[in-house]
Amino acid sequence: MTMGDKIDAVLDHVDKALPLSLERLFELIRIKSVSTEAAHAQDCRDAAEWLAQDLRGLGFDASVRDTDGHPMVVGHNRADAGPHILFYGHYDVQPVDPLRLWETDPFEPVMKPLPNGDTAIVARGASDDKGQLMTFVEACRAWKAVTGELPVGVSVLFEGEEEAGSPNLMPFLDKTADELAADAIFVCDTDMWDRDTPAVITMVRGLVSQEIEITCADRDLHSGIYGNAARNALQVMGDMIASLRNADGSVAIDGFYDGIRPLPDAVRAQWQSLPFDDEGFLSDVGLSIPAGETDFPVLEQVWARPSCEIHGLWGGYMGDGFKTVIPAKAHAKISFRLVDGQDPEKVRDAFKAHVRNTIPADCSVTFTDIAAAPATVMALDSPFLRKSLGALTEEWGRKAALAGTGGSIPIIGEFKKRLGCDSLLVGFARFDNRIHSPNEKYDLSSFHKGIRSWVRILAALAED
Structure with missing residues (x-):
């Protein structure tokens, strides 16, 4: 069976197994893993144990690792050849307050039809980050179910304190740097460029x-x-x-x-080709006059200045x-x-x-x-970036965007410092997902095509 045949078979399995994938996501969502509230400490451990058990069922050498706070989950599925990647996600969620603004039980996921014909998975953590995290796990499950193996070596690190500022992540990385060594790190906790255009974030501002x-x-x-x-x-x-x-x-x-360092011309040209509306960006929040450096367009002001x-x-x-x-x-x-x-x-x-x-x-x-x-920037000539962009473009039928983010993700810099490799931020959330707010959602199409995207990315990484 050629790699192309394998990809087709695995994608077909993803489509047919989507109801079961949703059931597993719903199980994880129902665990009230709010990391900032002491009353939910056992829930955080339960979520870690659930994930470790699920990974073991896929053939990963997985375990729950204690820290001074909530535990980490580490799993390995090593390969004899080819690249080895580390996937990072977090299983903890934000508090649900104010509860009165939720239309349904925050920890009982519901499927809500959307005006655009899509369906929303509404629950705390549906998008940030359980839904995103499970897109990768389900892609690994599909590869295992169809071929019995993953195309590349994979390790996973699932954290339980991201929403609390990751107080124990850095000491943990210091202790496990050799064990978690990888050729590249993938993080699934970010947005697409727009509803139909996937993106890889290569620039993250420091703070x-x-x-x-x-x-x-x-x-x-x-x-x-x-x-x-x-x-x-x-x-x-x-x-x-x-x-x-x-x-x-x-x-x-x-x-x-x-x-x-100046913004590379290739990146500026790619950003200029994106359908970004400077006036609309500000008018959405009741403003009209950009406040940043007048020599730079709004997109550069928020991503690269x-x-x-x-x-x-x-x-x-x-x-x-x-x-x-x-x-x-x-x-x-x-x-x-x-x-x-x-x-x-x-x-x-x-x-x-x-x-x-x-x-x-x-x-x-x-x-x-x-x-x-510090800010972090990924080299544009990275083969991991090139292959990921190609895989995303193939799945979504639109050229994947090279994106920046105006926010800061300190763990990305810490990964570079302690593990010595770059991170690619590949996420399938949409800007209206209401993360951290009542009625958080994750679109069913994001979950489904997110799984399919990781199937393609894993296959692309195995190519010479």
Whole structure:
């Protein structure tokens, strides 16, 4: 049997076995694995045990590994030749609050017809990340059922604390780096380009986040007695925040843009060919004027340019009524999204220097470091990328997009640092999946064609 014949047979099996695949997904969804709530600690372990048992049934050497928090699931199906890949997903889910906004039981999946003729799987975790995770597992199941083996060597790592910030993932990777060694890592926790166009995300922005406190006087002051003469911490904070941006939308911190590598012409050309509506992107949220660097289109602003954002600002009296105080302290939460070439530590230090140089000499500032992670970029000449794009294009009948993401996924950088290989982000979620919100959904077509896509990708990776 040729590889083409095998692929056809495995895809046919996927189509016929879809009802059983859905039953298994529903079983996993019903386990209330909310990682951030202590009451669900046993549920998280139950989900890990369920996955390990399912993998063992497919011939994986799989086990549940304890951490200081929720357990990991590790499984191996090694091959004598060819590449070996590591697949990462997470079995934990977000809390369901506010429960009153759910139209059905969050942990009892239901099939809901959609106006476009598709069907939605509605439940917590249906998209993020149980549905996505199971597309890969079901593809492996189909290969095993039809041919008795996988086309390439596969290891899996399923985490139980992604929604809680992955506090135990890095120490775990340090301990298991040799065991988890692979030629490439695949992550299925992302979106398609649009409803009908698959994508491989090759650029992920980094992140530096800080909480700051500016102190002026040694106590809140009466504005009638000290007004004009005494510094107002909120005013000082406001002046500092205003100084972070130039009129053209660029960040005004000295050295902020140091080291940035230009966007490759091939990537820019591919992005320009995508059906992206700058005006529509903003009008969907009630805006019309881009706020980033004026020399760059919106898509580049959110995927390939660094940013500075204010997430919280507070101080003084915030209760009912009015209290005419001059606040002694002001607080803010500020983050920077980073792109390829920026050093998180240097950006953090440059920001601190900017703040210290901006505030008056008789005021002080303290900083709390929250996060610092570099941007990650995958080499465009990677054979894993080329083969994955080809397989996705074959399945969806549309040229797969090379995409970036404006968000930050710190684990991608940690995989590169600790395991020494690149990650490809291949996901089948859609932007209206309501992840982290009530009535989360995963389209049936996403689940079905996601399984078929992984069947093709596994086969493509085995080719010379």
